[in-house]
Amino acid sequence: MKEIALPFDPVLRSHEVEHQVMSGNRRKYYRFRATGFYGGIVTADAVGCSFLCAYCWNYRRNLSPEKEGSFFSPDEVADKLLFLARRSGLNQMRISGAEPILGEDSFGHLIEVLRLLAEKAPGSRFILETNGLILGQSRKFARSLSEFKNLMVRVCLKATDREKFQLITGASRDYFFQPIQALLFLKEYGVDFWPALTADLFGNEEINRFRTFLLANSVRAELELEELIVYPFVEENLKSREIKFGRRQ
Numbered sequence: 376m377k378e379i380a381l382p383f384d385p386v387l388r389s390h391e392v393e394h395q396v397m398s399g400n401r402r403k404y405y406r407f408r409a410t411g412f413y414g415g416i417v418t419a420d421a422v423g424c425s426f427l428c429a430y431c432w433n434y435r436r437n438l439s440p441e442k443e444g445s446f447f448s449p450d451e452v453a454d455k456l457l458f459l460a461r462r463s464g465l466n467q468m469r470i471s472g473a474e475p476i477l478g479e480d481s482f483g484h485l486i487e488v489l490r491l492l493a494e495k496a497p498g499s500r501f502i503l504e505t506n507g508l509i510l511g512q513s514r515k516f517a518r519s520l521s522e523f524k525n526l527m528v529r530v531c532l533k534a535t536d537r538e539k540f541q542l543i544t545g546a547s548r549d550y551f552f553q554p555i556q557a558l559l560f561l562k563e564y565g566v567d568f569w570p571a572l573t574a575d576l577f578g579n580e581e582i583n584r585f586r587t588f589l590l591a592n593s594v595r596a597e598l599e600l601e602e603l604i605v606y607p608f609v610e611e612n613l614k615s616r617e618i619k620f621g622r623r624q
């Protein structure tokens with residue numbers, strides 16, 4: 376498998392990866408499907424992320440996104456999602472497996488997909504799953520997202536402190552606060568959002584301290600505690616980065 380030096384600068388990585396997964400306004404996806412998450416949701420699985428989380432279920436593809444998937448225009452993505460939604464009787468949609476916002480180009484692609492879906496299926500809901508890194512870099516992204524009333528943003532926070540953030544994501548600890556800044560920008564522009572955390576990597580005390588920290592930073596939304604799915608390769612990645620897992624008291 377490809378080696379990557381840790382920790383890396385995730386903003387630089389975002390821009391490099393964006394270059395690999397965007398061509399004009401087309402982005403790389405490798406699968407379109409209906410899944411049972413969120414009570415049933417149609418999903419476009421993309422490649423390319425600013426982080427390289429030890430537990431990422433799409434780790435191999437996100438390590439080498441240049442080798443994976445094919446380019447799809449916003450029209451093609453929206454049409455595939457709408458086709459699957461009609462066929463499966465679902466009205467929720469998302470992009471998964473990757474970070475939708477890597478920079479201006481991928482954000483432009485996402486906005487175009489959102490506009491098409493809002494136009495063609497006004498009663499549908501789009502759940503934007505993001506790691507919040509680039510979203511927390513400038514308030515202009517949250518401002519643009521506030522145009523969509525059918526949008527909910529799930530910001531996957533990676534850790535309760537800077538050291539674990541670096542260990543888990545592979546990205547420099549200096550960027551720990553940026554996803555939390557994303558929550559503040561979303562709040563400022565009235566975008567519906569909620570933060571999530573993979574609970575099995577932290578003790579109860581760490582989680583409670585983190586909740587207090589979010590509250591102290593005016594984030595009042597409920598913190599979703601997500602369960603870790605430990606595939607064999609995830610277990611190996613966690614061990615190689617010396618990350619302890621299993622919910623601790």
Ligand code: SF4
Pocket residue numbers: 424425426427428430431432433434437472473474506531
């Ligand atoms: S942020 Fe999400 S998509 Fe990106 S590496 Fe981490 S788990 Fe995978």
